[in-house]
Amino acid sequence: MGRALLLNATFEPLCVLPARRAVVLVLKDKAEIIHRNGADFHAESVVIPAPAVLRLRHYVHVPHRTRVPLSRRAVFARDGHRCQYCDRAAENIDHIVPRSRGGDHAWDNVVASCRRCNTVKRDRYLHETSLELRTAPVAPRARVWIAAVAGSLDPSWEPYLRAVAS
Ligand SMILES: [Zn+2]
Structure with missing residues (x-):
């Protein structure tokens, strides 16, 4: 039946x-459907359209800005599955400052890379190689972890994800 994007009361x-x-959230009247996914959900005597996007009726306080957990999938999603040195299809995760030289396993020190660049770089600092980063890596926004979790983004989610893209 697919997945749904849950929005706070503030969207x-x-x-x-x-x-x-x-x-279930809709049945309990905790959320309202914003977009349907086209399927119907049958529960006992009621038929509910399956939501693609739904919104909580009451605001829930999120203590911190959501931090995206660092994972291989999330790094690939952030970097568009392209090597950040040469733009080929990425196959590896590269630590810019190698872990063997004290580099952190952190968003600003990891990039998606192809096997070739990863092999060229090995355990060297970037300035010791001829490789150049296409963009400086940063911790991603909600859009990326949603893509990493869901695999692909439902088109009906796009307007809500765009609002938090920056
Ligand atoms: Zn490469």
């Missing part, structure tokens, strides 16, 4: 959840 994206769980 801020909160998470992606299985459509079945989204339907």
Whole structure:
């Protein structure tokens, strides 16, 4: 039945959840459907349209700005699955400052890379190689972890993710 994007009462994206769980929020009147995904959910005597996007009726306070967990999938999603040195298809994660030389496993020190660049770079600093970064890596916004969790973004989610892109 797919997945649904859950928005706060303020339309801020909160998470992606299985459509079945989204339907439960609607049945309990905790959330309203903003976009349907076209399917119907049958529960006992009621039929509920399966939501693609839904919004909580009451605001929930999110203590910190959501931090995106660092994972291979999330790095690939942030970097568009392209090597950040040469733009070929990425296959590896490269630590810009090698871990063997004290580099952190952190968003600003990891990039997606192809096997070739990863091999060229090995355990050297960037300035010791001929490689150049196409963009400086930064911790990504909600859009990326949503893509990393969901695999692909439903087109109906786009307007809500764009609002938090920066
Ligand atoms: Zn490369």
